[in-house]
Amino acid sequence: xxxxxxxxxxxxxxxxxxxxxxxxxxxxxxxxxxxxxxxxxxxxxxxxxxxxxxxxxxxxxxxxxxxxxxxxxxxxxxxxxxxxxxxxxxxxxxxxxxxxxxxxxxxxxxxxxxxxxxxxxxxxxxxxxxxxxxxxxxxxxxxxxxxxxxxxxxxxxxxxxxxxxxxxxxxxxxxxxxxxxxxxxxxxxxxxxxxxxxxxxxxxxxxxxxxxxxxxxxxxxxxxxxxxxxxxxxxxxxxxxxxxxxxxxxxxxxxxxxxxxxxxxxxxxxxxxxxxxxxxxxxxxxxxxxxxxxxxxxxxxxxxxxxxxxxx
Numbered sequence: 448x449x450x451x452x453x454x455x456x457x458x459x460x461x462x463x464x465x466x467x468x469x470x471x472x473x474x475x476x477x478x479x480x481x482x483x484x485x486x487x488x489x490x491x492x493x494x495x496x497x498x499x500x501x502x503x504x505x506x507x508x509x510x511x512x513x514x515x516x517x518x519x520x521x522x523x524x525x526x527x528x529x530x531x532x533x534x535x536x537x538x539x540x541x542x543x544x545x546x547x548x549x550x551x552x553x554x555x556x557x558x559x560x561x562x563x564x565x566x567x568x569x570x571x572x573x574x575x576x577x578x579x580x581x582x583x584x585x586x587x588x589x590x591x592x593x594x595x596x597x598x599x600x601x602x603x604x605x606x607x608x609x610x611x612x613x614x615x616x617x618x619x620x621x622x623x624x625x626x627x628x629x630x631x632x633x634x635x636x637x638x639x640x641x642x643x644x645x646x647x648x649x650x651x652x653x654x655x656x657x658x659x660x661x662x663x664x665x666x667x668x669x670x671x672x673x674x675x676x677x678x679x680x681x682x683x684x685x686x687x688x689x690x691x692x693x694x695x696x697x698x699x700x701x702x703x704x705x706x707x708x709x710x711x712x713x714x715x716x717x718x719x720x721x722x723x724x725x726x727x728x729x730x731x732x733x734x735x736x737x738x739x740x741x742x743x744x745x746x747x748x749x750x751x752x753x754x755x756x757x758x759x
Contacts, residue, residue, distance in 0.1 A: 491628040494748030503714040525719040532631040536572040537616040541638035543607040560705040578605030581612035606644035610652035617659040636665040640677025689749040729756025
């Protein structure tokens with residue numbers, strides 16, 4: 448088998464009709480093949496480093512880190528402390544009946560986040576709502592007014608198709624701009640996490656987020672003091688993509704959660720390496736990133752990647 452240093456393209460069908468605003472997203476069969484673009488020869492990692500008190504550490508260099516894959520230290524090809532990478536954001540808003548009583552509060556918080564984070568000249572965001580199905584509310588744009596209007600026009604009702612919304616936003620929106628390492632991709636989910644209507648499973652949604660290099664930040668709308676199964680889902684999705692889950696109980700707490708996300712998006716490192724040995728098996732490959740000799744520092748990064756696959 449020959450390995451060509453080009454982009455590997457997984458052929459598939461795109462869901463029709465996504466270009467129109469407020470059009471319901473119709474999930475395809477989970478067995479369908481998907482069009483995924485992956486770089487064969489490099490793995491890109493965006494990650495943050497913080498001390499035990501949660502303060503960002505931004506003055507580290509390439510030589511301070513080690514990357515381990517398949518129990519072998521990897522040779523880092525590129526390294527930079529990124530503060531101004533263009534953002535590609537997806538804001539997923541739960542509009543199901545289960546969050547009706549906090550919906551107005553949720554809308555205004557989402558608008559506040561968009562206004563404070565999106566830089567119209569270089570960033571783009573997409574707004575997707577979901578109840579019994581996922582729905583495109585505002586297509587990928589840097590126009591803040593368009594994004595804010597889309598959020599404010601939402602109305603609650605129906606079930607919860609969280610996984611379908613994640614799958615769609617990652618595959619059909621956040622992966623549009625290439626090359627992928629030139630953009631920072633993140634998803635903010637506002638939901639109680641209780642999916643009851645998706646055609647895709649939690650693992651299929653997570654796999655698509657991982658293939659798209661999307662970091663998930665979830666904000667729970669559960670205002671009870673006791674954690675729910677939905678809260679566990681939100682924690683899991685965030686942890687498996689290198690993100691964070693937040694559980695605010697008051698308006699002030701939610702504003703702080705959004706501020707924390709905004710700060711993190713501006714204080715990340717960007718690293719690239721060529722896997723050794725190079726494998727094109729289509730499988731999940733665990734990786735770990737550590738700061739050498741600094742147990743007082745915590746690195747938060749995605750725990751692995753999906754390799755491309757070539758037929759022999």
